[in-house]
Amino acid sequence: MSDTAPVTFTLAGILRGLKRTAGLSVGVFVYGAGFGLMAVQAKLSAWQAVAMSIAVFSGSAQLAAIGVLNAGASSLAAMAWALVATILVINARYTLFSATMRPWLGALPPAKSYGTLFILGDGSWMVSMDAYERGERDAGFVFGSSASGCFVWFLGTWIGAVAGNIVPDPQRLGLDFFFAAFAAAMATGLTRKRADIPVIVLAAAIGILGAGMGAYGSAIVVAGLAGGAVAWLRTPADGATR
Structure with a gap:
């Protein structure tokens, strides 16, 4: 399929994206559960942990933010500024991610394009870029692959926060290496x-x-x-x- 092929947004594309990231979603769920556990240990409630996952939706930034909370600060204002700065710096990579998605999502109505970008994650971005290189032009694929990770991240956060004494430290599960290995594998494929x-x-x-x-x-x-x-x-x- 050529680069000039029309961009579509269909249910079939969404289902392909969901199917393509089914395996990755398992790791995202467990990673989210690990974050929920760490959030509770940092004195956040389950609802506060889920709210952070919805507002930030970035495992690396959220874990760094938990580190800031655990470190403490001289005042509430100082902690707030430290949290915002940490999240903005770590999530700055999504500026690049969204730029690479413009040929695919730029022609869509704002609700579809920005809605898809809002739930875009590292894994879904890599999977979607690989699919684009292989000829996929249904932007529903991006939405489906992103929605999969988004849903299980929220669910994992909630379960991890509620049952924090059951879920072990995510580093003991090797989840920090899991995502690094996934990124390396996708880079090889691209x-x-x-x-x-x-x-x-x-x-x-x-x-x-x-x-x-x-x-x-x-x-x-x-x-x-x-x-x-x-x-x-x-x-x-x-x-x-x-």
Whole structure:
């Protein structure tokens, strides 16, 4: 299917997205349960934990926010600013995610495009980009794959918060490695030609360096911008990679 194929938004596409991310949703559910447990340990109620999952919807940002809560602050205002800054920095990568979705969602009515972007997650973004490269042009696929992770994240948060004494520390389950391994596997699947390798290596090097310096959120954004810039410089107007 060519890039000029019309973009649609159908129930069939939504169902394909749900089916495609069924396996990933299991991990998202358990990860959400782990967050619910940690939120309760940080003195949040179950409803407050679920409210955070709805408002933020980012495992990495929410776990970092829990770390801020556990660390405490000199005043309520200082803690509030620290929470907002932490969430904004770590979630800045979604600016890049939404930009890559413009060819797919840009032609849709605002309610559909922004509604889909609101529930977009890391896993659904990677799965959707892979599907787009393979010819998928039904934007319902993005919504379906995102809705799957969104629902199980909320459900997992609630169950983890309510039954916190049952769910162990998420790190003991290896869930921190689970999502890193998933991202690596998807990156491998998205690599179509040898020319992609320098872009991936550069972005990975910047990301690892930034993470080593403690700048997790900004490292993701800088790595994405650097990789995108290199890819753009290597691609002339005719679309053939240099």
